[in-house]
Amino acid sequence: MKLQITYDHPIPINAFEWTPATYRQPPHTHASLEIGLCLSGKGDFFFGNKRYAAGPGDLFLVNNEERHIAQSDPLDPSRYLFINFDAAILLAEEPGLLLPFSYRSTRFRNHIAGESELARQLTPWVLAIAEELREKSPGYLAMAKSALIQLCGRLLRHYNGMLSDDERRTMVQSVHQVQSLAVLVEKRFREPINLGELADELGLSVSRVSRAFLETTGYRFSDYVSLLRIQAAKQDLSGTVKPIAEIAFECGFQSLPTFYRVFKETTGMSPTVYRQSMGILAASKK
Known part of the structure; x- marks a missing residue:
């Protein structure tokens, strides 16, 4: 099963808490990348045929290919904080940061033990991303992105030494x-x-x-082109009062129906509703 991820912020990063079921659910994949921090409880995390015991402080690295799912201990259910983000962020910033997520699943160890030095380095950045996205203080998007880059930079330094x-x-x-x-x-x-x-x-x-x-x-190449076009459209919808049709064509879409369909699939809402959620229409009427 492949999950379709939508993002709650103008940049494609989400932070959310999740408690897995106490039985093993079907595994899934998604196009986005993910880092999970076990906050409390116990359980297991499955990646393909690999199985890792999970406990407080443990971190798990998820790429865009490997089927995965977590399961809670019935007597002490686990609770996770996940940072889910689009690879396009790292691709635009420093492509080398994607290397830790380009692993070959059969040999890669997804688990980072909570008592390890690497976990002690990474955990504050995971928590910082979640806090920035939750509080939405001035400059929070830049701060969240910066924390993500710091996090992935430390992952790169760790995993780079493990490659032949x-x-x-x-x-x-x-x-x-x-x-x-x-x-x-x-x-x-x-x-x-x-x-x-x-x-x-x-x-x-x-x-x-x-x-x-x-x-x-x-x-896929075509999906990435659409992603960039949608990101540009979101910026125009939230930062200008241009007509929606004008935005669609300026961002590279060849027809309005295609723009509306792709925008809804990507964001979970129509361009009109997205713009209203940003308060732009109300402002333009004053």
């Missing part, structure tokens, strides 16, 4: 290919673009760069 030279070389090559493609997409997403033309421009095969892009970001 060949593994590191292969993963870095894939990330650099994805970065090159992403730079072009970010420059041109408002125009009609296709993967074949961009791959030719970069001197890469379509199949190779398409596979690398999906493995690294969790997105």
Whole structure:
């Protein structure tokens, strides 16, 4: 089962608490990346055929490919704080930060023990992200993003030392290919673009760069283009009083029905409702 994640903030980061069922539910995947912190209780966390015991302070790293699910101990149910975020944040900031999430599932250890030095380094940043998104104090979006980058930077330093030279070389090559493609997409997403033309421009095969892009970001190329267009539309909807149709076409959509459909699938609401939630329509009437 693949979950569709929507975000409650103008940047694609969510923080939420969750108590797993005491029986094993079907595992799931999602295009986004995730870090889970066990706040209390006990249980197990399953990743494919791997099983980890979970307790307070333990952290779990989730990428966009591996099927996973947590289960609570019936006598002492576990409670988690999850930070769920879109790979596009790291891709735009520093693509190398995606390396810890580009693991091959059979060999990777998703569990970070609560008593470890790495957990002591990471936990304050997990809590800081959640606090910023909860309190929404001035500058909270920048603070949450900064904390996420600090968190992923520490993950990178830890996991980088665990890779063989060949593994590191292969993963870095894939990330650099994805970065090159992403730079072009970010420059041109408002125009009609296709993967074949961009791959030719970069001197890469379509199949190779398409596979690398999906493995690294969790997105198909077309879905990533739509994501950038929706993010730009959200900024215009919340920061301007431009007509919705004008925003749709300026952001690269070729038809209004497509814009409305993709916007609703991505955000869980229509462009009109999103704009109203930001208070823009009321302001424009004054």
